Amino acid sequence: MRIVIIGPTHPYKGGITQHTTQLAHTLCALGEQVHIESWKNQYPARLYKGQLTVxxxxxxxxxxxxxxxxxCWNRPDSWISSARRAARADVAVLVVANPVQIIPYLTMLPLLHHGGATVVGLVHNVLPHEHSPWDRPLTERFLKSVDLVxxxxxxxxxxxxxxxxxxxxxxDLPPNLDPQTVPPLVVRSDQASPLRLLFFGLVRPYKGLGILLDAMTDVPQAHLTIAGEFWSPVEETQSQISSLGLDDRVVIRRGYVPTSELPGLFGAIDLVVLPYRSVTGSGNTKMALLFNRPLVVSDIGVLPAEVKGGVGLTFRSEDPTDLARALLQAANPTTYNDLAxxxxxVSHSAEVSWKSYAQGLLERLR
Structure with a gap:
């Protein structure tokens, strides 16, 4: 089939960009004719507070x-020219990262349907974690207008x-990366030895970093690295760290972490913690497993299923006391080594997962 994917690719950064790019590579490897219609200017800069590109x-x-x-988000002529090119394909896949992109897509949809393309809405988050009044009506109209969601x-x-x-x-969301360098497993031998934690990715209110910091006051062996872009003032986090007496146990590594630095980042820690208050899916669970690290996650959404099979522990969402209980449990050498x-x-092959993902899409389309 001739497939056009309309979504972000290099030089844009991050999980959704990686997902778009891997999907294109995998569909092409399966024999399909694939083209990406990507963004020159994806959305207003104020909607994304971090680094947009690499x-x-x-x-x-x-x-x-x-x-x-x-x-371009503010160039309707670019929407129309892109739609006209995509309408020549058999399938057009519209990647939705933020509801603001639905406005161009709604303009493009009549042209895509007129050209005979089957339109797929690939929706990473059906509704965003932090809502705006227009999110629901835009998303509802979009989902009703495409041929497959x-x-x-x-x-x-x-x-x-x-x-x-x-x-x-x-x-099932596959891992975006297939790292060439994977850190070795960690073996714990002492309950009191430092338990090196990682909070990774965008620092936003719904991700619950404050809950993790509160929990650390009851886990004296816990040391934390925060690696990611802050969407709220970093001073707020630094103030909480100081007020809890955690200055000597928390390191903040601000900014986007390039993929080349991920093996070193994950190799220097023992455990990945996802204390999320809200979740629709997370590539960070796959990332942790790719780099041989167990997880502690809140018991909401898809996260409990991600740690089935003994690769992680759960705690009650928004409960620092229960998170501390889970961290102390993970610090126990018997428990940690069993998790490891x-x-x-677990099979770490991103290639196998991506092939299954793409074949699932193709089977439905055919």
């Missing part, structure tokens, strides 16, 4: 060769149905 000469993964980069969890599929999607396709062995037993 250096042009430092792609996060092999670049996809067949790309047009002309879409793809989500990455049963929970998100339920939300999509409530907004008008018919029979959403649920595909289960992580080692």
């Amino acid at each position: 250096p042009a000469d430092q792609p996060e993964m092999p670049e996809f060769p067949n790309v047009t980069r002309e879409l 793809v989500t990455h969890s049963d929970e998100q599929a339920t939300v999509a149905r409530e907004l008008g999607a018919e029979e959403p396709l649920v595909l 062995q289960h992580v080692a037993a």
